[in-house]
Amino acid sequence: MTSLGALLIRDMRLAVRVGGGALIGVLFFLVVVTLVPFAVGPDLALLKRIGPAVLWLAALLASLLALDRLFAVDHEDGSLDLLLMSKTPLELVVAVKGVAHWLTTGLPLVVAAPLIGLLLNLDAAAQAGLVLTLLVGTPALTFIGMIGAAIAVALRRGGLLLAVLVLPLTVPVLIFGVAAANAVLLGAAPFGTPFTILCALSLASLVVGPFAAAAALRQEIE
């Protein structure tokens, strides 16, 4: 277990130090949300209405942006081969890498969401709902995305392909994340149903993601 802990700390250190690029995701998140009013106009009522959807889309794209670093950097410098050869099960290794990745790219998005939500005129209750859905939903994005990252790891220019492969698979997360956030904002539909389904999707992806990604890594690198 200590080896997994060491891996977690190593991955997080690599992500936040110079050249790690973890915080670029948050910056991207901010830039995308800033662009939206320029596209749809500065109508605050409209922005409030589409606010959760915009934030969710931006979070989806931002977490996708950082994904191709998940395995590609380790593949380049050869440490991925060492991880493959280690005695620790690859599924656990991959899961820990996913957790580290989420802590450095997903969690900052969740923290930044209330500040950015202010720009879109979201009130406190809607903010809380949005942050909660992002907190629960972004792990699903990371763990679904890691399958694509593992498939694309050995490819040159895998980034664009990664987006094409992963985005359709995230449709359910997007639907239930936005539905739960909107339920708080509009109060028309119950919050619990979409929120619990979102939790279920996250938990399922926590299981499926590492297994599929580990299988993909084993198949590709041999």
Added chain:
Amino acid sequence: MEAINHLPFIVGAYAAAFVVIAGLIAWVMLDFRTQRRALADLEMRGVTRRSAVERPQRPMAEAEEKV
């Protein structure tokens, strides 16, 4: 709703089906011809598969060949 003439849409749908299916058939047939020509061309130049030469003696070799 009754005012709309439905016929163009039905004809359009069947035409689309025809185009897609004809496209698939054409793709399959053209591809087949291309690959067969390429194989024949390679054979003419004397490049053949090992299994094609040894086949009569060793039926097992055929089973182990890679595609």
Added chain:
Amino acid sequence: MSLVDLANPSRFLKFANRALPWLGGVTVIAFAFGLNQAMGAPDDYQQGATVKIMFLHVPSAWLGMLAWGIMSIAALGTLVWRHPLADVAAKAAAPIGAAFTLLCLVTGSLWGRPEWGTYWVWDARLTSELVLFLLYLGVIALWRTVEDPSRAARAAAILTLVGAVDLPIIKFSVDWWNTLHQGASVFRLGGSTIYPTILMPLLVMAVAFTLLFVTLHIAAMRNEILRRRVRTLRLMQAQATS
């Protein structure tokens, strides 16, 4: 000839060469019969003559799903048994499945124009079919990105299986999303019971489409086997000359 024999590429080629003319013939007959029935089918009392589009739309949707199912089974063959013929089957099925999914979308939107007054509605069926189409394009893009065929096969196999797990979830969530957003105004096929006069041609057309799919798939697999032989020979030739 048993199924085990067919697993050998050379035997498969022989089988394909012998079976394809017959399959093609049966497919043509089935289509002639099905189209004849479809033309003779009465108009639906609600939708009028546009119900004839259903005879194309529903079988295309069915084939779109069937092709993904075949790709998933082949993916298991690729990952578990490392069987080259499974790679071939998976690769050959992808463009055909994508084409029929596209046909389903096109006929659906041509059906929607007179029924709903617009070419596209974010109806649950059409939307999940669109996501399926995007997934097909992703798999095809993956096949075209990786040069080595067996590595491409394994990457595509994992994506196919993940898609097979995710597709029912996507279908469910799109249904949920759709009922949340509109609900009424959307017409439902299951709502009105299907009359035998319409069901019969639909079944015949479904059989004809399935036969067409089998024929195309076997032909495409034959092409793929030949393409790999050409590739191997070219590599051998390049090695011999260098």
